Amino acid sequence: MGKNGTRSWSRRDFLKGAAAGTVSVAALGAMAGCSPQQTSSGASEPTASTEAGSYDVMKELSTFNRGEKPDAKAPATPEEYITMKGDGVLSAGGGCDPLGIKPADFMLNKPAWLGDAPEVTDIADTEECDVLVIGAGNAGTTSALRCQEEGASVILAEMQTYDEYDEYACDMACYNSKLFLDKGTPEIDATEVFNEYMRLSRGHAHQKIVRDYATRSGEMLDWLTGHIPAEYVEKYAKTSNYKGNENFNGECCGQKSWPAMTQWRDEETNINMWPFVIRSVHTAFEEAGGAIKWGYQGVVLVQDGDAVTGAVFQDVDGAYHRINAKAVVVAAGDFGGNPDMRLDLADTMRNLAWSYGNDRTDASSIGGMGRDGSGIRMCLWAGGTMEGGPRAGQSCGINGVPGFAFGGAWPCFGNDGKRFMNETMVKHGSNGYLDMLPEGQLLVNVTDANWEEYLSHQGFGHETMDRSSDYMVAEVRENMANYKTGKDGFDVRAFSRFGKEYSTVYAADTLEELADIVGYSGEAKESFLAEVERYNELCAKGHDDDWGCDPQNLLPIKDAPFFASFGTTGGNPSGGLCQHAAVCTDGGYRVLTGDKQPIPGLYAAGNTCGQRYGIQYATPTAGNSCGSALTSGYCAAESVIADLA
Incomplete structure (x- = not known):
């Protein structure tokens, strides 16, 4: 492990430092080869046959916060939440164990981690709605609430249980929000923000998605805070750098940056309050008439021909449920916690490990944090494709x-x-x-x-x-x-x-x-x-x-x-955080096929939506990963409502 002064670094230190974005070489270097829920022995034996592409991918779904803590109780007040969070370390759960894919099965047109879409026939019940949103994180929550407010009947499905729900979101960068402008921060030229992000992506990002973020994130944040109790906004919403650094000219070595990050902190403990505050947005969604299905792990999308018409879920007791919908928004997160997807898809991470002489076919050779990739796999089974590379992973290298x-x-x-x-x-x-x-x-x-x-x-x-x-x-x-x-x-x-x-x-x-x-x-x-x-x-x-x-x-x-x-230095490459590379979408967040035609009824947002960063995560303002995810859900809902009309 690397050392900072006389102190050794651990995953715990890494997660806390990651929130700041100022992690040392030692801390990041020490993370190589680590991942959430990874077995200590590295790759395990295949769970099904060893025939190429025939691994049982359903064995590789996350169980994070799905009945692991039977005595868990959702915090009802900020004080209960603060007590529960202890010293405030951020959660990094949501990953899964490796399948043990053999080198011969690596990098296939039908990857071993993907296999065939499962066929589920034992359906306990079926429900109907206009819009189904999969994933109650930042992107899914904003998408569900906005669709519900626009008159659609919406079901929001989340794989975690209500009492165990947590997330590792913290900072959110949103440009020209009222929270900042009311404090005297000058209005930012959103076209400059857009151009800076496109320069940093070297043109690989989707211009419409990036422009949505640059020009509409402030609008989104103002809308979002309107659904959060005023006392929470007043007490916890910290508008970072709004006073500015009086001697900074706005540009450093050709890189521009702007004051636009909001953090949700309790001043006494300095704990990140957003995982608690977002529960009030879930409440607002339910009060608007929406329904949340807690403990519903997405399994496979339902299709009528090419069109997506719903999804099948498995609850924490193992029963299967079908929800039919006119439109489905997949906001189930990234694949950073899935060792096999990370190995196959994250080419920059894989080859960075290889540059250190590590086995590039070993899933334990590259680390990371994040979700199990189930949302991305459902989109691919429905005909979607992954964005092109390089796929760096957030902060890899x-x-x-x-x-x-x-x-x-x-x-x-x-x-x-x-x-x-x-x-x-x-x-x-x-x-x-x-x-x-x-x-x-x-x-x-x-x-x-x-x-x-x-x-x-x-x-x-x-x-x-x-x-x-x-x-x-x-x-x-x-x-x-x-x-x-x-x-x-x-x-x-x-x-x-x-x-x-x-x-x-x-x-x-x-x-x-x-x-x-x-x-x-x-x-x-x-x-x-x-x-x-x-x-x-x-x-x-x-x-x-x-x-x-x-x-x-x-x-x-x-x-x-x-x-x-x-x-x-720790002598190992930095493995990165979550993954931003994901499925291809058009300017309306519709999931695209290989010939770049939208799949009817299927949309993606947050870390399930690709092309937000192109070649690498970049931060003209700290916290733009969460800000971008929130905005993508907000804008995806707009496309869904327009298409339904």
């Missing part, structure tokens, strides 16, 4: 340097004491080369007494302190003011994580003492001191001749006390 507890992009020095990168290019989508560092490489971030002023020059992505979160800013200031010099370091609140987490920061009165603390000696120490001097000369010049740091972030390391955050 994208490590960040260790970073300070309060965020920020800082001068970074390597194993030999020398700078080795442009530190201002730290957003998702720009640091993949850090995965190529060997194990045990020392990475050191350094700043000085002017650390908070320096933060005011940095952007709105994952790389900076949220200066509008006064309750956290105050504690960080207090921690830094009460610094302790020496090798033991001192605790500073980990700014962007959920729950009250702290990270170790090291302080010294001189740069020589700081070099000793982080582990530089001999030639490496001499190089470090010379490199800081060189860096300060470049700051005075206003141009980084060595690595091209953005001039607005060229701020010298000159005033004591001096601070450091450091870690060592």
Whole structure:
């Protein structure tokens, strides 16, 4: 495992750090080969025959929160929810065990993990509705509620039980929402947002889907908060960075970013409240006349010819139920928790593992988190296709340097004491080369007494302190003011994580003492001191001749006390979070066949809907994965209603 200072990293640390988007090389590197619900022995024996493509894929459905905790009780109040969440660690459930696919069955036209659509004849009952939505996460919930409000009769089916329901959504970026504009945030040119996302996707994303997100996410958030109790919005909705970083010019190294992220936090505990708050949206849906089927695992879509006319579900007791509908929206999440789908489909992850000499046919060689891919498989059985590659997986191969507890992009020095990168290019989508560092490489971030002023020059992505979160800013200031010099370091609140987490920061009165603390000696120490001097000369010049740091972030390391955050690489590639690659859709979120014709009656939203990011997740504003998912459900509902009319 990699180490940050003297501390080992675990999956628990990874999930908490992932919420912040500032996970260190050590933390992400340590995750390679790990996945939710993965067996300790790696691949298991095939569950059916070993004939190519004949594995029993129904054995590979998630059981996450489907009766695992018979004594579970859904929280009825925010206080009960906070108590239940404990220290606030985010959930990463929803995955499943590998099938044990043999190399000969790998990468087939009919993949072994897909096989044939199951035939279910023992149906306990059948219900009818206008619109069936599969998945009660962000995308499915917004889609179901909007369709119901537009006059359709809607059934929302969720594989988790009501009492066990949880999700790992946290940040949501939504542009030009009233929540921000009412606080004085300038209106953002949504066409600039759209163009930035398309540039970052290198044109591989679907322009209509990306434009919907850029231009309508604020509208969606305002509509959504109208269905959430006002006291929850007032108490928990934190509009991050709305005060802005007064010295940031809006662009860093050609990458634009904007203040638009909302987080739902309890100030006393800092726990992510969205998994509780979204229950009030479920209630609003039911009060509007919709019905929710809890514990309904989607099994297969029902078709009349090519048209999709419903779906079959299995409840937690094993009984099968059929729901007929005029339109079906599949919002059942990604395939990041399915080891076999991840191995076959996530080509960037598979080949990144291979670049480390790992077995590219071994499902345990690449890690990840997320759902079981059942929604995507149902769409493929109905005639849908997966989007093209590269399929990177969210943040796969994208490590960040260790970073300070309060965020920020800082001068970074390597194993030999020398700078080795442009530190201002730290957003998702720009640091993949850090995965190529060997194990045990020392990475050191350094700043000085002017650390908070320096933060005011940095952007709105994952790389900076949220200066509008006064309750956290105050504690960080207090921690830094009460610094302790020496090798033991001192605790500073980990700014962007959920729950009250702290990270170790090291302080010294001189740069020589700081070099000793982080582990530089001999030639490496001499190089470090010379490199800081060189860096300060470049700051005075206003141009980084060595690595091209953005001039607005060229701020010298000159005033004591001096601070450091450091870690060592884990020697493994970062496996990524959930998967954004999914089924092909048109501009109306209709699932497409191989000849790019819509399948009548079938729509996809959220992480079941592909082409949202093209080649890699990117964050001009932190939290756009959830914001994009919510918006896709909102807009998919619009297409459904229009088609039904």
